[in-house]
Amino acid sequence: MTRILTLLGALAVYAAAGAHHSPNVHFDRSDIVEIAGTLTEIEWRNPHTLLIVETVGDDGSTVVWLGETRASTQLARAGLGPDIFHVGDALLMAGFRGRRNPHAMFVTNVLLTDGRELVAENLAAPRWTQTLAGTALADYQAEKIHSSSATVTGLFRVWSRDGSVSGADDTERALWRDSYPLTEQARADQATWDPVADNPYIHCRNGMPAIMDQGYPLEFVRDGDDILLYLEELDTMRRIHMGADVRAGGADSSPYGHSVGRWDGDTLEVTTTDIDWPWFDQSGIRQTDALHLVERFTPSADGRTLNYGLTATDPAIFTEPVELGRTWIWVPGEAIRPYNCEWDREDL
Known part of the structure; x- marks a missing residue:
């Protein structure tokens, strides 16, 4: 059965207004949904990676969800590649519901088949577990800064x-x-x-x-x-x-x-x-x-x-x-x- 949880409240997550493809355009940040289903298609790309997931509705019919999440370059900086997802994976996903398509979602959190959670936006919080997949942008940057003794001045970099x-x-x-x-x-x-x-x-x-x-x-x-x-x-x-x-x-x-x-x-x-x-x-x-x-x-x-x-x-x-x-x-x-x-x- 499809599990959907609607939360009327704020989740401190990505909005990127004025940049490229804002989740606020197609998705409602105040309407958070949670689904469980089977991954049927992956598009590893920018500006957003696309996850297509099939769920079973209350009447037994198949419901197809379109899930947009972090850009492939953002996931790569988190130390993740396309092999984090596989067609046929059973996924638990949460995110903002689509404004026009009620079965579309901007995915902020994904519970993977190995039990790790992908916090799929830099400003989102873990939802199901503290065992996380990948590295947050702030941690990725901090490791690079603290491991380098280089000193650089000027604009050209x-x-x-x-x-x-x-x-x-x-x-x-x-x-x-x-x-x-x-x-x-x-x-x-x-x-x-x-x-x-x-x-x-x-x-x-x-x-x-x-x-x-x-x-x-x-x-x-x-x-x-x-x-x-x-x-x-x-x-x-x-x-x-x-x-x-x-x-x-x-x-x-x-x-x-x-x-x-x-x-x-x-x-x-x-x-x-x-x-x-x-x-x-x-x-x-x-x-x-x-x-x-x-x-x-x-x-x-x-x-x-x-x-x-x-x-x-x-x-x-x-x-x-x-x-x-x-x-x-x-x-x-x-x-x-x-x-x-x-x-x-x-x-x-």
């Missing part, structure tokens, strides 16, 4: 989201505010926002400034006089033109815009314009081609933290400049991994 710190509202949100000084037109646009039909983020697409909320590592690399900023999510590369005119005349218009940098001491200041991307974040704020961004990347004196500040100006949507900020940490030995985003499910 890989930086990671700090897995030990929860963001806004106990989620992985690192950049966004809860409210903005919106114009009347921006509020009207936001009121008609459909987070599924109007949301390009769920189809492996992103742009500025939303990509800077991504929860994966990033890396700064010199390329002649320019600087390349690689972001693991969506295999993104931003070119920062050093010493060039801020205005590009639309020649480099793209979802990530045209970026020009300059040094202010140890701080890299980047001005970005010509952004061809419709949404400021995933809350329905429709930005315009007048959006002007100024970013400041400042490594800490001890070289362990990268501080980030962003000033966004767009008179069509904001009544005053908007200030945002976040941090990354240096994890010795971390590297950018291929993302290879795949998402083609319309049945969630």
Whole structure:
């Protein structure tokens, strides 16, 4: 029989609003379900690994559940590979129920056939046992930091989201505010926002400034006089033109815009314009081609933290400049991994 437990309450888990494919779009964080069934299909991929599980309903019929869980790159950093799952496994799973499909779930916890529990999100807690599969991101990072005696300064290296710190509202949100000084037109646009039909983020697409909320590592690399900023999510590369005119005349218009940098001491200041991307974040704020961004990347004196500040100006949507900020940490030995985003499910 299918076991379903509905809990009306909060579980401190992942929301990643404004990054790539937010569970909040398709799944209801306040509706936690638990099922027991047989694994029939696995898709090991980004942005989310897909587990298809068959259960038996109360009337004896077969019920197919679609379970999305952590990205394959996140599972790999936890020390786990595709062989953690096998077709035919009897699994116990818990997570957020789908908003449109009641038999879809964003999986936060999985009890495996060997008795170990996969806590399938960085901010979730064990549900059934303390015998866990894999390593939490914070523990993975701490082991790398404590086992290294290397000392590095400056900007040019890989930086990671700090897995030990929860963001806004106990989620992985690192950049966004809860409210903005919106114009009347921006509020009207936001009121008609459909987070599924109007949301390009769920189809492996992103742009500025939303990509800077991504929860994966990033890396700064010199390329002649320019600087390349690689972001693991969506295999993104931003070119920062050093010493060039801020205005590009639309020649480099793209979802990530045209970026020009300059040094202010140890701080890299980047001005970005010509952004061809419709949404400021995933809350329905429709930005315009007048959006002007100024970013400041400042490594800490001890070289362990990268501080980030962003000033966004767009008179069509904001009544005053908007200030945002976040941090990354240096994890010795971390590297950018291929993302290879795949998402083609319309049945969630």
